[in-house]
Amino acid sequence: MENISSNFTELLILIFILITFLQSGVDKASDWNGNTGWLKDHFSGTFLSGMVPLMVAIIMIIEIITGILAIIGIWQIIGDNDLSMALYACILACVTLLMLLFGQRVAKDYAGAFTLTGYFIVCMFGVYIMS
Template identity: 70%
Template sequence: MENLNTYITEILILLFILITFLQSGVDKMMDWSGNTGWLKEHFSKTFLAGMVPLMVGIILVIEVVVGLLAIAGIYTLISNGDSGLGLLASILACVTLLMLLFGQRVAKDYAGAFTLTGYFIVCILGVWMMN
């Protein structure tokens, strides 16, 4: 229980990452056609238009991996104070958000790109705290 108190900030960040990324990945799995259909329209006037299913698939896999790493990171922080998996989850979450930011900027969805900022701040704070 001592590690829970010692690493509460890191655990809360990893819970945020877990909820954000695993839910997003599961949503993509449950509503593949809805997600890809919307994104095909979103990217229709960009050089990414023909790559939407591939991009969604890549993001889906990474989001699920991030969520699973966050679970493992929480466990290892509580059990033995090891932040390695939490750090990996935070780094991969940041990389995923940068990929999403790139897509939003290419699609000229500047408001959508801006909304990613809050998520990125939390994830980069996780990198900083667990590094």
């Protein structure tokens, strides 16, 4: 119980990452056609237009891995007060968000890119406090 009370911030950030990334990855897997169809239109006219299925697959896999790392990180913090997997979850979350930001900027979806900023700040704060 002491590990929980001394790591509230870390645990809350990991729960945020878990919900955000695992849900997004599972959504991409369960609605593949809907996601790729929308993104093909979103990236039409860009140099990424022919790579949408590959990009969605890569992002989906990384999001699911990030969510799994968050689960492991939560488990390790509660059990052993070990922040190593939690740090990796935060780092991978930041990398994923940078990839999404790149795509939004290429698609000239500046509002969508701006939306990612809040997520990135939370994840970067996680990297900071878990380093």
